[in-house]
Amino acid sequence: MSQRSEGDLTNTGMSLKHDREWDYELDRIVEAVEERDAEKVGLQFPEGLKRRAPAVADDLRELTDGVRYLISGQPCYGACDLDTYLMRRCDVFVHFGHSPMKESDKIIYVPLFSNVDPFPIMEDSLEELADPDDDPDVGLVTTAQHMNLFEEMYDWLEERGFEVHTRRGDDRLTHEGQVLGCNYASADIDADQVLYVGGGKFHPLGLAMEHPEKNVVIADPVNNVVTIADTEKFLKQRYGAVHRAMDADTFGVILCTKIGQGRFDTAEGIVEENENAHLITMDEVTPDRLRNFDFDAFVNTGCPRITTDDGPRFHKPMLTPGEYEIAVGNEPLEDLEFDTFHGTW
Numbered sequence: 001m002s003q004r005s006e007g008d009l010t011n012t013g014m015s016l017k018h019d020r021e022w023d024y025e026l027d028r029i030v031e032a033v034e035e036r037d038a039e040k041v042g043l044q045f046p047e048g049l050k051r052r053a054p055a056v057a058d059d060l061r062e063l064t065d066g067v068r069y070l071i072s073g074q075p076c077y078g079a080c081d082l083d084t085y086l087m088r089r090c091d092v093f094v095h096f097g098h099s100p101m102k103e104s105d106k107i108i109y110v111p112l113f114s115n116v117d118p119f120p121i122m123e124d125s126l127e128e129l130a131d132p133d134d135d136p137d138v139g140l141v142t143t144a145q146h147m148n149l150f151e152e153m154y155d156w157l158e159e160r161g162f163e164v165h166t167r168r169g170d171d172r173l174t175h176e177g178q179v180l181g182c183n184y185a186s187a188d189i190d191a192d193q194v195l196y197v198g199g200g201k202f203h204p205l206g207l208a209m210e211h212p213e214k215n216v217v218i219a220d221p222v223n224n225v226v227t228i229a230d231t232e233k234f235l236k237q238r239y240g241a242v243h244r245a246m247d248a249d250t251f252g253v254i255l256c257t258k259i260g261q262g263r264f265d266t267a268e269g270i271v272e273e274n275e276n277a278h279l280i281t282m283d284e285v286t287p288d289r290l291r292n293f294d295f296d297a298f299v300n301t302g303c304p305r306i307t308t309d310d311g312p313r314f315h316k317p318m319l320t321p322g323e324y325e326i327a328v329g330n331e332p333l334e335d336l337e338f339d340t341f342h343g344t345w
């Protein structure tokens with residue numbers, strides 16, 4: 001079995017094509033391919049890195065004689081989103097860009113870490129955190145892209161007088177302090193304030209919805225801004241969708257067939273109780289794909305981001321399972337919560 005490192009590979013004299021911006025862990029892939037005598041290997045990249053796929057495949061071809069590499073063209077948004085068609089037909093399946101959601105002999109997850117320095121923006125975030133002399137407790141969370149610096153972030157806060165609280169949420173998460181767009185269990189910590197280090201608005205919004213009792217400070221090293229998570233606009237949008245769905249007679253209940261997004265019991269539970277609800281299976285849930293269905297409202301049991309990010313783009317109200325219960329009168333309006341996923345598959 002070969003025990004080469006990336007350095008060993010690049011020192012073999014071969015001219016490799018892949019960009020050096022990311023560490024694709026070619027050594028680990030080659031080792032797994034050789035160990036398993038693989039003949040066919042599937043490669044799956046997230047959307048933003050798909051254009052890098054051919055160069056990575058070419059390098060792997062160069063490094064492993066006679067092995068065929070097949071690139072997935074399916075959309076891919078998370079560790080939950082594996083191309084199962086391709087996976088079934090390969091001896092090894094490599095998923096780039098996300099932390100492992102579920103390990104197996106066949107699947108290799110290669111997380112790709114951001115090279116943005118988070119510490120300058122963390123310095124700015126001190127303005128929004130309580131003075132550690134008054135309240136030293138702070139939770140620390142981040143996304144998979146910045147997980148490689150998590151310990152350093154932890155130490156950085158400690159050196160400034162904070163008592164840092166972290167936990168690993170549940171088995172949908174790989175790391176302590178990691179949050180996903182559908183899982184904020186790592187922020188269930190004993191502190192009134194949480195520092196979220198990462199890009200985008202979706203994660204801290206979910207975090208603030210899940211933990212309304214906490215002050216969620218966002219240190220965004222990608223856009224270089226510090227903000228406080230504000231749920232008001234988001235809640236208005238969600239209340240609007242629920243109100244519009246209150247008049248609905250018919251519901252399309254979407255069961256997402258992506259391996260890590262299928263909440264069959266939830267979807268089945270709704271159609272069993274409501275004779276005007278029908279279960280629709282689909283992988284990609286987009287406004288275009290639903291346009292030909294004439295339901296009064298939809299319920300999305302797949303990725304929560306479909307409802308919250310894309311909700312207004314659907315031609316009919318799109319609800320989370322919890323919002324559906326409110327719309328049909330099973331739960332009060334004040335029970336509206338962010339939709340989260342727990343566990344794997």
Ligand code: SF4
Pocket residue numbers: 077078079080081180181182183260261302303304305341
């Ligand atoms: S279900 Fe969760 S892990 Fe999967 S794409 Fe959505 S937010 Fe990300």
